[in-house]
Amino acid sequence: MQQPLETIFQNQKANYKAVGAPSADIRIQQLKRLKDCIQKYELLIFQALADDLGKSKFEAAVTEVYFIYSEIDFAIKHLRQWVLPKRAKSTLSSLFAKHRITYQPKGICLIIAPWNYPFQLTMGPLISALSAGNRVMIKPSEYSIHTSNIILKILTTAFDPSSVYCALGNQDISTALLELPFDHIFFTGSTQVGQIVMRAAAKHLSSVTLELGGKSPVLIGQDTDLQKAAEKIAWGKLLNAGQTCIAPDYILIQKDQEAQFIHYFQTAVAHFIYSPSGAMNRDSYAKIITPKHLSRLHQLIDDACTQGARIAWKGAGDSADTFAPTLLQNVPPESRIMQEEIFGPILPIITYDTLEEAIKFIQDRPKPLALYLFSNSIKMTDHVLKNVSSGGACVNDVILHVSNPHLPFGGVNQSGTGSSHGYFGFKTFSHERAVMYQSNFAFSKLIYPPYSDKSSLL
Numbered sequence: 001m002q003q004p005l006e007t008i009f010q011n012q013k014a015n016y017k018a019v020g021a022p023s024a025d026i027r028i029q030q031l032k033r034l035k036d037c038i039q040k041y042e043l044l045i046f047q048a049l050a051d052d053l054g055k056s057k058f059e060a061a062v063t064e065v066y067f068i069y070s071e072i073d074f075a076i077k078h079l080r081q082w083v084l085p086k087r088a089k090s091t092l093s094s095l096f097a098k099h100r101i102t103y104q105p106k107g108i109c110l111i112i113a114p115w116n117y118p119f120q121l122t123m124g125p126l127i128s129a130l131s132a133g134n135r136v137m138i139k140p141s142e143y144s145i146h147t148s149n150i151i152l153k154i155l156t157t158a159f160d161p162s163s164v165y166c167a168l169g170n171q172d173i174s175t176a177l178l179e180l181p182f183d184h185i186f187f188t189g190s191t192q193v194g195q196i197v198m199r200a201a202a203k204h205l206s207s208v209t210l211e212l213g214g215k216s217p218v219l220i221g222q223d224t225d226l227q228k229a230a231e232k233i234a235w236g237k238l239l240n241a242g243q244t245c246i247a248p249d250y251i252l253i254q255k256d257q258e259a260q261f262i263h264y265f266q267t268a269v270a271h272f273i274y275s276p277s278g279a280m281n282r283d284s285y286a287k288i289i290t291p292k293h294l295s296r297l298h299q300l301i302d303d304a305c306t307q308g309a310r311i312a313w314k315g316a317g318d319s320a321d322t323f324a325p326t327l328l329q330n331v332p333p334e335s336r337i338m339q340e341e342i343f344g345p346i347l348p349i350i351t352y353d354t355l356e357e358a359i360k361f362i363q364d365r366p367k368p369l370a371l372y373l374f375s376n377s378i379k380m381t382d383h384v385l386k387n388v389s390s391g392g393a394c395v396n397d398v399i400l401h402v403s404n405p406h407l408p409f410g411g412v413n414q415s416g417t418g419s420s421h422g423y424f425g426f427k428t429f430s431h432e433r434a435v436m437y438q439s440n441f442a443f444s445k446l447i448y449p450p451y452s453d454k455s456s457l458l
């Protein structure tokens with residue numbers, strides 16, 4: 001019989017108190033065990049990702065499973081360095097003291113994951129949490145159920161529930177978990193649920209990392225090689241059929257480039273996912289997670305078209321579980337599709353006259369998770385980066401900034417708070433504690449009262 005979540009939480013807490021923070025050796029052993037277990041179930045993970053999202057083995061390997069192998073290898077390689085206390089300089093008032101920044105595990109952490117990269121976004125934060133020496137309770141998404149089941153199998157094989165526990169279920173389980181006084185909550189999902197998580201965390205003053213979504217714009221400059229840009233954008237938009245938190249959400253382009261862009265985009269898409277006969281190659285194109293999500297995409301288009309938008313191009317291949325790539329023109333900024341994160345293979349094209357107008361368009365909206373800019377002008381690039389806030393930015397490409405573990409990954413305000421990946425993920429799950437080791441030759445007495453005869457020191 002399942003133990004109540006409260007009992008599991010208390011067991012983790014008691015166990016952590018009894019044993020203390022695990023050594024770097026133990027953390028590395030945990031990570032190796034996790035990797036071995038993932039490797040053991042690798043074929044089942046690929047099958048689960050195909051069942052949930054129609055991901056091809058190649059796409060699943062690159063964006064989920066191998067991504068996680070490299071994250072584990074990176075942590076194992078650097079962990080002994082990460083855990084070392086870092087020196088901090090002394091000041092005049094504490095000249096002979098030693099100062100260190102030490103990294104303590106936060107303690108018992110909660111990870112809540114979404115369905116779009118269900119394996120990567122559950123395992124990635126777990127790797128960081130374990131690297132930092134924490135106990136973890138983890139809730140994968142209820143929508144990607146095949147992947148969630150295999151995650152459960154991996155985690156119950158690799159770990160005792162007193163160190164890692166996986167709870168399957170829907171938002172009711174999240175709600176129950178959010179009642180518990182976790183030391184840290186790492187949430188990946190929508191901005192709306194992020195607000196719920198932050199409110200729940202406030203009750204216990206748990207620290208939070210929110211990896212949220214939003215509309216990531218692509219700003220195309222006049223001097224851009226449109227063919228290359230369109231190809232990169234098409235790849236980024238079609239990846240997981242647009243169900244990617246940092247997918248290019250909409251295009252800002254000058255009117256005289258629009259027709260060319262549409263042509264090159266169509267050509268790239270044809271090359272990527274259609275056979276010469278025009279049929280869609282399902283091996284290269286994911287499905288939409290549920291019929292409910294699919295019908296939302298149709299509604300977004302209907303709604304935009306009712307308000308004056310025009311379908312500039314739509315590929316073949318709409319089906320009961322796929323949505324064909326679609327380009328929209330003349331899209332009113334107040335339409336739903338320009339208000340909500342699209343999260344599907346629809347790309348609205350918005351035209352601008354001046355760069356300042358394009359910048360203002362982005363500035364007037366919630367801060368995006370990613371900002372994409374295509375330009376060969378350093379002056380323009382610097383100007384845009386300086387004036388537009390975003391979680392991350394990628395110049396002359398899309399998506400790929402997420403793949404470098406030396407870079408922090410995360411949002412800003414509406415697109416999230418805190419960061420993940422590599423050392424940044426380790427720090428997220430650690431408390432950076434300031435420690436001062438006072439010397440016997442301290443000048444502290446100088447600041448003790450009585451103060452009456454000390455004013456001359458000022």
Ligand code: NAD
Nearest residue numbers: 113114115140141170171174175189190193211212213245
């Ligand atoms: P979601 O917010 O609906 O759900 C995420 C998780 O929260 C799921 O496990 C779900 O069970 C749980 N949940 C849902 N409603 C809840 C509630 N009321 N209370 C508590 N928990 C609740 O998100 P989703 O649809 O699974 O994922 C899509 C969203 O995630 C998009 O907005 C996307 O941009 C974002 N996302 C962000 C990142 C990132 O790294 N920033 C990565 C992937 C996805």
